[in-house]
Amino acid sequence: MPGRQLIVGKQIIDLGKRCSLWPDCACHENLVHWQQNLMDEEIVWSLEELRGIETLIFITLTCVAAYCPNKKIRLYAQCQLANRYWDRQRRGEELSEEEFRRRRGIQ
Ligand SMILES: [Zn+2]
Helix, strand or coil, rough: HHHHHHHHHHHHHHHCCCCCCCCCCCCCHHHHHHHHHHHHCCCCCCCHHHHHHHHHHHHHHHHHHHCCHHHHHHHHHHHHCCCCHHHHHHHCCCCCHHHHHHHHHCC
């Protein structure tokens, strides 16, 4: 649903939570780097670290979704952002301690 993704993108722009350095930023590289790190189960992240990484991923996703000249990567970022998981970030809220503990439990 490209229409919905555009709306998502617009909401993010409205919130001003967006990288404005494209194409000079390293958002795509950051995205790949952090997603690989997050999937590495050997690393145990603290709440503060996870909060930072999550916000970083959100901002890089919005940047890539809006600007990436590679259509495939742009679509990937738009699909990721369409996930309700990011609603909390869109509201400007950080990962809560409760959610953090719940995630730890699952892992
Ligand atoms: Zn960027």
